[in-house]
Amino acid sequence: MAVFEGNFTHTEHLKFAIVSGRFNDLIMSKLMQGCKDALQRHGINVSEIDGQVDYVLVPGSFETPMIARQLAATGNYDAVICLGAVIRGQTPHFDYVAGEAAKGIAAAAFQTGVPIIFGIITADTMQQALERAGIKSNKGWEFGMNALEMASLMQQLRQSDNGIGFALPGDRMTAIAPAKTADPG
Ligand SMILES: Nc1c(NC[C@H](O)[C@H](O)[C@H](O)CO)[nH]c(=O)[nH]c1=O
Numbered sequence: 001m002a003v004f005e006g007n008f009t010h011t012e013h014l015k016f017a018i019v020s021g022r023f024n025d026l027i028m029s030k031l032m033q034g035c036k037d038a039l040q041r042h043g044i045n046v047s048e049i050d051g052q053v054d055y056v057l058v059p060g061s062f063e064t065p066m067i068a069r070q071l072a073a074t075g076n077y078d079a080v081i082c083l084g085a086v087i088r089g090q091t092p093h094f095d096y097v098a099g100e101a102a103k104g105i106a107a108a109a110f111q112t113g114v115p116i117i118f119g120i121i122t123a124d125t126m127q128q129a130l131e132r133a134g135i136k137s138n139k140g141w142e143f144g145m146n147a148l149e150m151a152s153l154m155q156q157l158r159q160s161d162n163g164i165g166f167a168l169p170g171d172r173m174t175a176i177a178p179a180k181t182a183d184p185g
């Protein structure tokens with residue numbers, strides 16, 4: 001038997017995409033900062049020009065799953081990170097935006113076989129959001145770490161000799177192939 005666990009080393013071949021909503025920009029810019037910081041401090045070149053990360057901006061959290069799915073289906077990324085901040089207002093709108101973002105991200109990851117990180121904070125108040133975007137801790141950092149861990153785990157599963165990384169029916173189809181740039185080992 002074996003134990004598979006993602007690690008935070010050997011990151012030089014990993015490719016990521018970050019899909020971020022513009023809504024609640026004050027919070028979003030801090031989450032993005034934290035996320036990039038986590039990636040950079042683990043060896044990822046986060047440059048927008050010639051780095052290991054592609055950045056896609058969308059209007060809000062609701063739009064993140066659709067774009068994440070498109071990106072994941074290219075097979076170009078070891079993990080995709082969806083960043084968003086949904087803050088409760090006075091109407092039921094919060095539940096629809098947050099709910100669809102969560103469901104959509106889960107579905108996109110299931111459909112593509114690529115880790116898609118649920119980097120959407122859902123807060124009842126602006127204060128709660130600020131506390132999670134740098135005042136107390138920065139969830140963006142955690143989301144970056146989650147992406148590194150999952151990218152590494154998937155790589156290990158693909159490289160295992162019992163085919164776990166390709167265990168789903170149709171996993172060898174283009175849409176759910178391993179990232180083209182993955183280190184062959
Ligand atoms: N209220 C919040 C939104 N709303 C916008 C939606 O995400 C979406 O862009 C719009 O409904 C068009 O489809 N988005 C957030 O990320 N955070 C919010 O608090």
Ligand SMILES: CC(=O)[C@@H](O)COP(=O)(O)O
Binds near residue numbers: 086088089090094095
């Ligand atoms: C998360 C939301 O939907 C929120 O920003 C919208 O506010 P409201 O419910 O007051 O329209």
